[in-house]
Amino acid sequence: MFHALVAIKQVPDTTNIRIDPETGNLVREGVPAIMNPYDAHALAEAVHWKRKLGGKVTVVSMGPPSFIVTIREAIELGADRGILISDRKFAGADTLATSYVLAAVIAEVHAEDPLDLIFFGKQAIDGDTAQVGPGVAVRLDMPIVTYAVKVRDIDLQGRTVVVERKTERWTEVVETPLPTLLTCEKEIAEIPFAPLPDLIRSLRYDPEIWSREEPIEFDSGQIGVRGSPTIVYKMGTPPLPEAGEKVNARELGVGTAVSHALDLAQRSGILSAVLGGE
Amino acid sequence: MNQHERIEFDVVVVGAGLAGSAAAMVMAREGLNVALVERGQKPGGKNYFGGAIYTHAIEEVLPDFMERNPPFERPVTEAGFWFLSQDGLMRATVQGGNLDRSPADAYTTLRASFDLWWAEQAQKEGAFLIPKTTVVDFIREADGQVIGVVTDRPQGEIYAPVVIICEGVNNLLAQKLGLIDRDLEPAHLALAFKQVISLSSETINTRFGLPDSEHGLAVSVLGDVSLGLPGMGFVYTNKTTLSVGLGVMLDTLAEYKLKPYEVLQRYLAHPAIAPLVAGGQLLEYGGHLIPEGGYRDMPRLFTGGAMVAGDAAAMVNALHWEGTNMAIIAGKRAAETALEAHSRGDFSERVMSRYEDRLKDGFILQDLKQYRNFARFLETHPEFMGTYPVFLNDALGNFFSAYGKPKRRLFREILGALTNRRSLPQAAGDIISMGRAVMGW
Numbered sequence: 054m055f056h057a058l059v060a061i062k063q064v065p066d067t068t069n070i071r072i073d074p075e076t077g078n079l080v081r082e083g084v085p086a087i088m089n090p091y092d093a094h095a096l097a098e099a100v101h102w103k104r105k106l107g108g109k110v111t112v113v114s115m116g117p118p119s120f121i122v123t124i125r126e127a128i129e130l131g132a133d134r135g136i137l138i139s140d141r142k143f144a145g146a147d148t149l150a151t152s153y154v155l156a157a158v159i160a161e162v163h164a165e166d167p168l169d170l171i172f173f174g175k176q177a178i179d180g181d182t183a184q185v186g187p188g189v190a191v192r193l194d195m196p197i198v199t200y201a202v203k204v205r206d207i208d209l210q211g212r213t214v215v216v217e218r219k220t221e222r223w224t225e226v227v228e229t230p231l232p233t234l235l236t237c238e239k240e241i242a243e244i245p246f247a248p249l250p251d252l253i254r255s256l257r258y259d260p261e262i263w264s265r266e267e268p269i270e271f272d273s274g275q276i277g278v279r280g281s282p283t284i285v286y287k288m289g290t291p292p293l294p295e296a297g298e299k300v301n302a303r304e305l306g307v308g309t310a311v312s313h314a315l316d317l318a319q320r321s322g323i324l325s326a327v328l329g330g331e
Numbered sequence: 332m333n334q335h336e337r338i339e340f341d342v343v344v345v346g347a348g349l350a351g352s353a354a355a356m357v358m359a360r361e362g363l364n365v366a367l368v369e370r371g372q373k374p375g376g377k378n379y380f381g382g383a384i385y386t387h388a389i390e391e392v393l394p395d396f397m398e399r400n401p402p403f404e405r406p407v408t409e410a411g412f413w414f415l416s417q418d419g420l421m422r423a424t425v426q427g428g429n430l431d432r433s434p435a436d437a438y439t440t441l442r443a444s445f446d447l448w449w450a451e452q453a454q455k456e457g458a459f460l461i462p463k464t465t466v467v468d469f470i471r472e473a474d475g476q477v478i479g480v481v482t483d484r485p486q487g488e489i490y491a492p493v494v495i496i497c498e499g500v501n502n503l504l505a506q507k508l509g510l511i512d513r514d515l516e517p518a519h520l521a522l523a524f525k526q527v528i529s530l531s532s533e534t535i536n537t538r539f540g541l542p543d544s545e546h547g548l549a550v551s552v553l554g555d556v557s558l559g560l561p562g563m564g565f566v567y568t569n570k571t572t573l574s575v576g577l578g579v580m581l582d583t584l585a586e587y588k589l590k591p592y593e594v595l596q597r598y599l600a601h602p603a604i605a606p607l608v609a610g611g612q613l614l615e616y617g618g619h620l621i622p623e624g625g626y627r628d629m630p631r632l633f634t635g636g637a638m639v640a641g642d643a644a645a646m647v648n649a650l651h652w653e654g655t656n657m658a659i660i661a662g663k664r665a666a667e668t669a670l671e672a673h674s675r676g677d678f679s680e681r682v683m684s685r686y687e688d689r690l691k692d693g694f695i696l697q698d699l700k701q702y703r704n705f706a707r708f709l710e711t712h713p714e715f716m717g718t719y720p721v722f723l724n725d726a727l728g729n730f731f732s733a734y735g736k737p738k739r740r741l742f743r744e745i746l747g748a749l750t751n752r753r754s755l756p757q758a759a760g761d762i763i764s765m766g767r768a769v770m771g772w
Contacts, residue, residue: 249464256460
């Protein structure tokens with residue numbers, strides 16, 4: 054039986070946000086909370102393989118009780134079990150503290166019911182760090198494939214998985230032993246429209262809530278604000294790049310316009326940067 | 332849940348709007364297992380209105396509503412008409428009396444928050460809300476008896492011996508059941524569109540002459556609002572926003588190829604409106620259809636195992652801004668009928684017809700029947716939205732101006748301003764037609 058775990062995060066829908074021009078902080082009021090899209094695609098892939106191979110999918114998230122709706126959404130999308138790690142003492146965690154907690158929870162789930170694959174989104178759309186997945190893999194001493202775009206094959210008997218990962222130029226095909234941790238791009242799977250029975254089950258589902266002490270005890274020094282060495286020095290919005298010069302091909306004629314544009318590109322150094330000095 | 336297990340409820344309510352959540356609330360309170368199916372992400376997500384909501388209807392479904400923190404904006408303490416001429420404004424509003432009591436007769440409201448709260452009250456009574464799911468068809472017996480719905484999701488059938496259809500203005504399901512045999516007509520649909528404009532509550536109080544935020548205004552704006560075409564504007568004061576917009580018949584917009592936002596921009600730039608919204612920040616812009624055909628556009632209200640309520644049944648009295656209250660009360664009447672059907676174990680057309688009997692007993696069908704000619708009256712007498720309001724405005728303006736000429740001449744001029752546009756016999760005829768349309772003669 055296949056057992057996958059998917060780590061999910063609730064994030065503000067950043068397609069919809071505003072930044073307070075004075076404080077540089079995100080205006081959270083009235084911004085809908087959604088499941089981090091990369092996580093949702095990773096979950097869809099986990100559920101796809103569960104349906105193919107038989108087995109189950111466990112989702113884990115860390116956050117306040119308002120994250121229950123996101124766990125329910127994961128159940129709607131086909132997860133079987135949801136765990137919310139929720140305790141005031143976890144609040145204020147950076148990626149280091151978060152990966153400590155998630156690694157411990159995943160190790161506990163693995164001890165109860167061995168895992169084959171652990172899915173993360175490649176990053177969260179609010180913090181954009183892409184650090185928690187790798188942080189967890191290191192703590193679990195587990196192989197990791199980042200920027201996964203396709204799970205080609207899972208061999209539960211031979212204990213291997215073949216994954217395609219995206220690099221800047223190529224697609225790499227990687228075979229690694231199970232269990233493996235993947236951080237996923239959106240291409241990994243389409244998010245399906247959930248069947249009605251799954252939606253109904255999700256609406257009635259109450260996730261397990263894990264606290265600092267129960268069912269496993271966390272080291273107070275490694276969680277929450279105390280376990281988070283990251284200090285945000287300043288937040289702000291980057292200045293908008295200035296508009297470039299526009300060349301009107303209709304007035305100048307196409308030939309003149311193109312050579313003028315090329316000339317500009319050459320003088321500013323763009324051309325040699327793009328062509329790599331060739 | 333087993334994939335082959337049937338999903339069953341005692342009742343399916345289609346649409347968690349005002350009618351649907353009211354129906355769900357009443358039935359769940361009496362112990363029925365109610366599925367409240369909503370196509371939006373959340374209840375209210377698809378809904379939009381002017382607007383203000385009437386408490387008599389809320390109270391009838393939820394007597395202790397004031398203790399449940401309803402997301403009201405302001406009580407309506409001043410209501411009436413504004414008449415615009417090209418650059419003038421004449422106000423005919425009332426305050427005090429029936430408008431000065433607590434809880435108020437009506438409260439200004441934003442639907443996204445109100446409908447969410449309204450559905451939460453249904454959930455608190457035990458109704459089961461199924462969001463993000465659209466009902467697309469029915470499960471029916473060979474004899475046509477409705478025994479459930481089909482949704483757009485895989486394995487999306489929900490079985491129930493009663494379905495209450497509160498799908499809103501676009502009554503595709505009522506059509507699917509054959510309760511109405513024609514599509515909606517653009518001539519009977521108003522497209523209402525508005526802006527929600529943010530201003531401080533102090534600014535709103537000052538601009539509208541309101542003593543504090545516990546006073547609010549709701550007005551219909553007639554006259555020079557929609558490029559001389561039949562249309563009606565509105566202004567509602569919320570706590571820290573204004574809802575300002577107008578409704579124009581859909582066929583008019585189509586015929587003159589008007590873009591709603593252009594009509595709205597012009598309305599907002601009117602010399603009487605612009606200072607009210609000046610300096611405000613635009614928060615929302617949106618629109619919604621209103622079924623204004625009234626009684627003559629109503630579908631058959633029931634069939635075996637199903638009933639229709641709210642906008643889907645064209646329950647709107649355009650002249651009196653009533654619709655939300657009709658939806659709530661009709662939802663309750665449908666719920667009472669479903670409860671009766673369950674207690675009898677009989678879901679036949681005969682028992683469902685008790686829904687219509689209940690509506691005939693109250694204001695909904697009586698009013699809609701009385702106003703059955705009103706939509707047609709406005710269609711044929713656009714001057715009530717344009718010419719007359721402008722005339723009234725000019726006439727009063729002249730009446731209160733000292734021109735240094737004999738009053739007899741002034742009155743003749745005022746009358747002349749009317750007879751230029753409408754002859755006296757025509758005007759007299761218009762007034763009689765109006766009376767007939769309102770009284771239902």
